[in-house]
Amino acid sequence: MSSxxxxxxxxxxxxxxxxxxxxxxxxxxxxVSAFPLIWxxxxxFKTPAESMQVPPVWIPESVxxxxxxxxxxxxxxGRSFWNSAVIATTTTLGILITSLMAxxxxxxxxxxxxxxxxxxxxxxMFLPPIVTLIPLxxxxxxxxxxxxxxxxxxxxxxxxxxVFLMRQFIAGVPDDLIDAARVDGASELRIVFTxxxxxxxxxxxxxxxxxxxxxxxxxxxPLTVLQGQVDSYxxxxxxxxxxxxxxxxxxxxLVMAGATxxxxxxxxxxxxxxxxxxxxxVSSGVKG
Amino acid sequence: MTxxxxxxxxxxxxxxxxxxxxxxxxxxxxxxxxxxxxPSGCGKSTLLRMIAGLEEISTGDILIDGTRCNDDAPRERxxxxxxxxxxxxxxxxxxxxxxxxxxxxxxxxxxxxVRIHEAARILKMEELLDRRPYQLSGGQRQRVAIGRAIxxxxxxxxxxxxxxxxxxxxxxxxxxxxxxxxxQLGSTxxxxxxxxxxxxxxxxxIVVLNGGVVQQIGTPIELYERPRNLFVAGFIGSxxxxxxxxxxxxxETDHVRFSSPDTGEVTVPMLATGATQVGSRATLGxxxxxxxxxxxxxxxxxxxxxxxxxxxQSFLELETASGQLIVARVDAAHPANLGSQLTLGCxxxxxxxxxxxxxxx
Numbered sequence: 346m347s348s349x350x351x352x353x354x355x356x357x358x359x360x361x362x363x364x365x366x367x368x369x370x371x372x373x374x375x376x377v378s379a380f381p382l383i384w385x386x387x388x389x390f391k392t393p394a395e396s397m398q399v400p401p402v403w404i405p406e407s408v409x410x411x412x413x414x415x416x417x418x419x420x421x422x423g424r425s426f427w428n429s430a431v432i433a434t435t436t437t438l439g440i441l442i443t444s445l446m447a448x449x450x451x452x453x454x455x456x457x458x459x460x461x462x463x464x465x466x467x468x469x470m471f472l473p474p475i476v477t478l479i480p481l482x483x484x485x486x487x488x489x490x491x492x493x494x495x496x497x498x499x500x501x502x503x504x505x506x507x508v509f510l511m512r513q514f515i516a517g518v519p520d521d522l523i524d525a526a527r528v529d530g531a532s533e534l535r536i537v538f539t540x541x542x543x544x545x546x547x548x549x550x551x552x553x554x555x556x557x558x559x560x561x562x563x564x565x566x567p568l569t570v571l572q573g574q575v576d577s578y579x580x581x582x583x584x585x586x587x588x589x590x591x592x593x594x595x596x597x598x599l600v601m602a603g604a605t606x607x608x609x610x611x612x613x614x615x616x617x618x619x620x621x622x623x624x625x626x627v628s629s630g631v632k633g
Numbered sequence: 634m635t636x637x638x639x640x641x642x643x644x645x646x647x648x649x650x651x652x653x654x655x656x657x658x659x660x661x662x663x664x665x666x667x668x669x670x671x672p673s674g675c676g677k678s679t680l681l682r683m684i685a686g687l688e689e690i691s692t693g694d695i696l697i698d699g700t701r702c703n704d705d706a707p708r709e710r711x712x713x714x715x716x717x718x719x720x721x722x723x724x725x726x727x728x729x730x731x732x733x734x735x736x737x738x739x740x741x742x743x744x745x746x747v748r749i750h751e752a753a754r755i756l757k758m759e760e761l762l763d764r765r766p767y768q769l770s771g772g773q774r775q776r777v778a779i780g781r782a783i784x785x786x787x788x789x790x791x792x793x794x795x796x797x798x799x800x801x802x803x804x805x806x807x808x809x810x811x812x813x814x815x816x817q818l819g820s821t822x823x824x825x826x827x828x829x830x831x832x833x834x835x836x837x838x839i840v841v842l843n844g845g846v847v848q849q850i851g852t853p854i855e856l857y858e859r860p861r862n863l864f865v866a867g868f869i870g871s872x873x874x875x876x877x878x879x880x881x882x883x884x885e886t887d888h889v890r891f892s893s894p895d896t897g898e899v900t901v902p903m904l905a906t907g908a909t910q911v912g913s914r915a916t917l918g919x920x921x922x923x924x925x926x927x928x929x930x931x932x933x934x935x936x937x938x939x940x941x942x943x944x945x946q947s948f949l950e951l952e953t954a955s956g957q958l959i960v961a962r963v964d965a966a967h968p969a970n971l972g973s974q975l976t977l978g979c980x981x982x983x984x985x986x987x988x989x990x991x992x993x994x
Contacts, residue, residue: 524687525720529734529781530708543724 388601396597412602429579433561439502448511514548637698637788644693670832671842713782717794721766728762752783792824863991875959896931918985924961929978
């Protein structure tokens with residue numbers, strides 16, 4: 346017993362410098378990662394003069410909301426946020442639905458050519474988006490969806506990564522649970538959404554987060570499809586208009602205010618889902 | 634409570650060229666408790682899943698309550714199933730788990746409530762209805778799983794090794810509860826297990842399976858007293874029946890003479906009408922609990938190699954002169970020691986003989 350205790354003490358004393366080193370590393374990474382975000386928020390409160398000052402002013406003398414007001418006069422911020430919300434939310438919902446259904450089929454059904462088909466779906470992940478940009482643009486045009494939000498949304502409603510993620514998680518759902526639902530009289534669709542989905546909540550939360558942030562921030566595809574339809578621009582495209590406006594006015598604060606506003610929804614989404622994500626892991630790990 | 638018959642007519646199941654269920658015929662009466670028993674991989678769970686509609690059948694017919702239901706979905710068959718892993722929906726409360734199937738069938742809230750509380754009263758689990766599966770013990774979870782089956786008022790209850798995940802003490806008490814439940818509900822029940830004690834204690838009739846083939850169907854006592862072949866003789870009974878190899882020396886109208894170096898010549902009653910020939914190889918079978926020290930039809934001299942003391946009784950593993958191992962059940966007070974030489978015998982009526990193909994003689 347005493348030797349065990351000694352061993353533990355020995356290991357603990359060895360671990361302390363290592364822990365400190367690790368902690369130091371984590372703090373460093375956190376500071377480096379957070380710096381642009383903090384700089385962006387601070388700069389959004391600076392006056393135009395403070396923004397251009399050399400050496401740079403780190404903390405503005407007073408909190409100045411002027412840039413935020415100016416954003417609204419340059420772009421239709423409300424409309425842009427609405428467009429972004431429609432694009433990101435609809436696409437995320439679509440990805441969740443199609444990924445759950447395809448992931449369920451790949452994980453739980455036995456059919457001829459299943460593995461080959463799954464490999465083909467995975468293979469699409471290796472195509473750089475730029476390669477598919479023009480063919481996809483022509484395809485969207487051929488069904489009359491160019492210059493519309495639907496054109497931005499529809500091609501992204503299914504996603505190979507989502508299918509892959511869901512298939513991996515759903516494979517871990519016990520077959521008995523699905524059989525029990527079949528005996529209870531549930532249809533396959535009901536099984537997917539009321540039995541399987543609650544069992545893979547962490548995966549759904551993670552996929553929702555990835556999809557929402559990616560499609561909130563996506564730039565090239567909406568720019569290509571919307572063809573200058575400013576009313577349909579999501580906030581990320583509208584930010585580029587702030588940048589071009591800024592070239593005349595030399596006001597970094599304006600762009601930073603717009604960027605701060607644009608970052609808020611994905612940030613809130615992250616905070617909400619992170620809590621949900623952790624809750625799911627805790628409740629599934631308590632017992633059984 | 635609705636009751637029903639179940640009939641299997643030459644039912645088979647194959648995965649590609651591999652046959653896992655080979656031509657099973659079985660008739661289960663209204664309200665009967667039938668247990669499928671056999672070693673792992675014998676096809677008993679597959680057969681149950683075929684009756685449930687969770688596994689397609691390759692050929693043959695399944696009739697529930699006289700209606701052919703080969704192509705019916707599980708929900709259309711009027712069955713309810715209890716799984717080994719409980720298979721409770723983890724995000725629903727016990728009440729939610731039990732209500733799920735009823736809601737899907739379009740039943741009204743008040744009727745659902747009545748049924749769930751009735752089942753909870755039968756299973757003595759009223760206080761568990763608001764809990765989620767992770768807040769329940771193994772036994773409580775299995776109770777909820779059984780409750781989920783009861784509320785549906787099924788024609789047939791199917792149990793797939795429902796007690797395998799429970800500890801020994803809980804298994805015994807849940808086994809008794811299932812027996813009481815059958816008496817109380819009087820429903821047709823089909824129960825799969827690899828545990829022959831469960832099979833013996835619960836069943837009206839037992840179906841012994843091996844390699845996808847029915848070895849014998851009968852009441853527990855029939856299987857114990859008159860096993861049809863070596864497999865059933867070895868599978869039913871714990872510890873298993875002892876076997877001694879030898880040959881048939883004489884065949885009379887109602888008995889057979891058998892001889893081996895360990896037993897000498899013994900007379901065995903003939904129970905089956907098998908084609909038995911003098912000079913053919915045969916296996917003599919006798920159970921550990923039927924061996925007596927000293928007397929009996931024959932006397933086997935053997936050396937004690939292992940002693941398992943259970944408190945009220947002991948099992949002795951002994952090696953015969955020809956090197957075969959046999960087991961004897963003796964009183965706990967028996968003063969046997971490792972290496973002791975004992976002479977054991979068995980009454981003639983307790984002896985069973987199997988021909989060179991393993992069939993009972």
